[in-house]
Amino acid sequence: MQRHPQRDGRNITVALIPFGVIGLFITSLLQAPAESEPFPLVSAHEIVADLPALPEIPVVESAQPPESEAEPELLPSLRQSTDWQFVEVSYGDTLSELFVELELDPADLARLLRSGEDAKTLNAMKEGYKLGFRLGDSGDLDEFRLIRSPLQELAFKRDGQEFGIESIRHTPRIETEIKGGTVYSSLLAAAERERVPPTQSMRMVDIFGGKIDFMLDTQPGDQFTIFYEQQFLEDEYVGEGDMLVARFVNRGKEHLAVRYETADGLTGYYSPDGNSMRTGMMRNPLDVFRISSHFNPKRLHPILNKVRPHEGTDYAAPTGTPVRATSDGNITRASRYGSYGNIVIVAHAGGFETRYAHLSRYADGMKPGVRVRQGDVIGYVGSTGSATGPHLHYEVLKDGVPRNPARANELLPSAPGIAAGEMDRFRSHTENLLAQFDTLNRELVRRSAGVSAD
Structure with missing residues (x-):
């Protein structure tokens, strides 16, 4: 977990865009050689030839994230305060652990948890959430903020011995x-x-x-x-x-x-x-990857050293890379499954099924019966089960028979x-x-x- 001591608005750097895994990919997998001066773009196809001409619209210059390591995003109004302490939630953190570390009264944690229906979010904090603590003169917690994004937060304010809760949505x-x-x-x-x-x-x-x-x-x-x-x-x-x-x-x-x-x-x-x-099925379940093993019914197994059919495609990628459902469907399994390790299985229309194996963990809410749409994140790359390193093993089956994933998008009709x-x-x-x-x-x-x- 990252700790951020008290500070004022003049010395806080805001994290504008979390690069996460994408940033790792860009710097490690896709290093491009120095490139020459760009040549001009070709004009767009005349898609609106029959429409009346519009006046020129100025191009807005976008704000860009800083080059250096940035602090977590905080609401502008909070950054003007000097009596707040902020913590960024890391994977596996719990609010009870944070209360102990910050030497806060555990009775106040109980009061927060019973303050309203929205307080259930405190038991399922996600990595990257920001937490704000404001203490009174006595050292007791007076106000607490759970900042899910710059546009969404929960504000808990002390009212006597209890806390009131307010859900705040900011319109950008x-x-x-x-x-x-x-x-x-x-x-x-x-x-x-x-x-x-x-x-x-x-x-x-x-x-x-x-x-x-x-x-x-x-x-x-x-x-x-x-x-x-x-x-x-x-x-x-x-x-x-x-x-x-x-x-x-x-x-x-x-x-x-x-x-x-x-x-x-x-x-x-x-x-x-x-x-x-x-299309009926996305070509690949990962955004960025390297194919380490193709569909091959006569492949030599890398661990068993025997000829074993490789009934899917292996995508090498760093642990934690998001895995996406390649087509609409219903989850039929999201659990550990022998040599597959942690796996998600999705049933699709027309007798099709996709399997996503060796996951490090599942996306929130993934369980049998859940409906997913094409492109939804269902899990994260890992190396559970029989795996020599972090990768996704991806299979496509039609009526129980494995098909080559590289051609699967040709089997389903377009949306x-x-x-x-x-x-x-x-x-x-x-x-x-x-x-x-x-x-x-x-x-x-x-x-x-x-x-x-x-």
Whole structure:
């Protein structure tokens, strides 16, 4: 756990974007050679040729995270106080241990836990949460904050011998940003060069992951442009918002996706003509990885030294890397299972089943009967069971028969697009957004060409 002594607002550095595993990947797995001066981007396809021209919209310069190690995110209002102590929760921490370490009255912990229904969160704190303690003149706890994110917190205030609880949600100010670049070695290296936030890089991979294998299909000269939201509180950047429009040109073919919420309240990404960007099954269950062993019915087992069919694909990745469900389905197992170690098994429509083995741990709430959607995090890479090192063993089965995961996305139909009866609503919600993107992208291309010309 990380400890942060009392301080005022002048000497606190705020962690804007937690790089976590993504940062490790960028620095260790995807080190790119020094690259030459970028060449100009190619203009976007004329997707809104029939729309009226819009005035030029200035590009918002985004706030960027500091280069040095940062302190945890704190609400701007709290950072102005000098009588708060803050702690960042590490994996395995409990509130009772923190009370002992900070020499606080355990009776106050009991009072916090019985202060209301929302107080149950205190028994299931997550790594990365921030806790705030404000002590009175007597040294007793007067106020306690559980900060789940810069936008969500629980405030516990002493009222006599008990504590009152208030759930607080902050509404951020939304600004938009556009960024683009050219791939020379890998997408993530290009995104890092253009200072694209890692969360948005991963969203781009999620959006186009069913159409493009970003580990195998990308090549030098591929281009990307993304248009996304940023969140601010009290004029301070606090995080990323939604991806609004994303464009990727792969081997000369343009892929364009726009965010849309259907009349039923389901959010997804669609092409301008209403086709869903989702395939029946994602190509890979990890965002960044190295394939260490392919599907092979005649593989020599690395531990048993015998010919044993390898009925899945092994993805080497650091322990703790998030593992995603590759298709919608229901969890049928989330427990230890022999040589598989910790495994999650998901049943899908059409007699399909996927298995995710050797996990270090499960994502919160994963148990039999839980419904998951494509892209949901269901667990984390590990080396439990019969494993020579941290990796994910991933299997796809059809009616109980193992299939090659590399071709599994060809077996399931793509997700349905916009229904004919909703196309007018879809166009009315997305045409202006696409027009704005096109205007901003033209400006981005112009500025890039100007830089290259220099």
